[in-house]
Amino acid sequence: MIRIDLNSKRFGDTPVLGPISFTIAPGETVALVGPSGIGKSTLLRIVAGIDRKIDGRIVRPDGLAMVFQEPTLLPWRSAIDNLRAVHPGLSRETASEALSQVGLAGKEAMFPGQLSLGQQRRLALARAFCGDPELLVMDEPFVSLDAETAETMLALTETLIAHHRPSTLFVTHSRAEAVRLAQRILTLEPGPQGAVLGPEQIRQVRTGTSRPTGVVTAFPKP
Numbered sequence: 001m002i003r004i005d006l007n008s009k010r011f012g013d014t015p016v017l018g019p020i021s022f023t024i025a026p027g028e029t030v031a032l033v034g035p036s037g038i039g040k041s042t043l044l045r046i047v048a049g050i051d052r053k054i055d056g057r058i059v060r061p062d063g064l065a066m067v068f069q070e071p072t073l074l075p076w077r078s079a080i081d082n083l084r085a086v087h088p089g090l091s092r093e094t095a096s097e098a099l100s101q102v103g104l105a106g107k108e109a110m111f112p113g114q115l116s117l118g119q120q121r122r123l124a125l126a127r128a129f130c131g132d133p134e135l136l137v138m139d140e141p142f143v144s145l146d147a148e149t150a151e152t153m154l155a156l157t158e159t160l161i162a163h164h165r166p167s168t169l170f171v172t173h174s175r176a177e178a179v180r181l182a183q184r185i186l187t188l189e190p191g192p193q194g195a196v197l198g199p200e201q202i203r204q205v206r207t208g209t210s211r212p213t214g215v216v217t218a219f220p221k222p
């Protein structure tokens with residue numbers, strides 16, 4: 001179980017996030033949505049443990065993987081070594097299998113600069129999943145891709161999540177992406193405090209009969 005109990009997050013004197021509490025169950029996928037600048041990436045970084053300067057408490061597993069907007073690969077390492085650099089215990093065979101799972105069979109020896117941007121993103125996905133993370137954190141993983149590549153990546157991510165079953169928290173600006181991938185959608189919005197969306201409301205969102213309301217609360221932007 002992943003548990004977020006944040007009292008506040010400030011950058012200097014500026015409050016960015018107010019009290020936020022939620023849990024993510026094993027194998028559950030949760031989307032984090034909200035307007036630009038509200039604090040989604042900040043909250044994601046807090047959950048991942050990259051930002052620890054908070055007033056609050058986060059319970060997270062050790063096995064964690066992150067996927068960013070950019071593939072963040074090591075340009076001087078081959079595709080297979082990009083996987084093995086992050087997961088030193090990984091055999092060549094398992095690493096090759098992870099590459100073929102994302103459609104990169106036979107590309108073991110290629111360097112990131114020799115791969116298309118779409119292939120680099122696939123490699124970043126393989127790197128995230130081949131450690132079998134208990135918690136997967138993704139920050140707008142499908143943004144700035146053409147529609148066809150975004151769809152391919154979305155479908156691939158769906159398959160990998162179904163196979164590996166990590167708890168997943170991801171940020172997106174796309175309500176359609178959130179509804180497709182997530183069992184639960186958390187909306188960051190300026191206070192007052194909202195209520196967590198239950199399964200019934202999610203069903204209504206899916207069928208378009210209701211619009212989601214505030215879920216977790218952030219301070220309004222200064």
Ligand SMILES: Nc1ncnc2c1ncn2[C@@H]1O[C@H](COP(=O)(O)OP(=O)(O)OP(=O)(O)O)[C@@H](O)[C@H]1O
Pocket residue numbers: 011016034035036037038039040041042043221
């Ligand atoms: N390192 C930092 N120092 C100071 N302020 C920061 C820092 N990082 C983020 N902020 C501020 O915190 C607020 C939230 O930023 P954040 O990137 O989390 O928003 P976001 O919801 O992810 O936005 P977007 O959807 O546009 O990516 C913004 O006002 C931003 O300027």
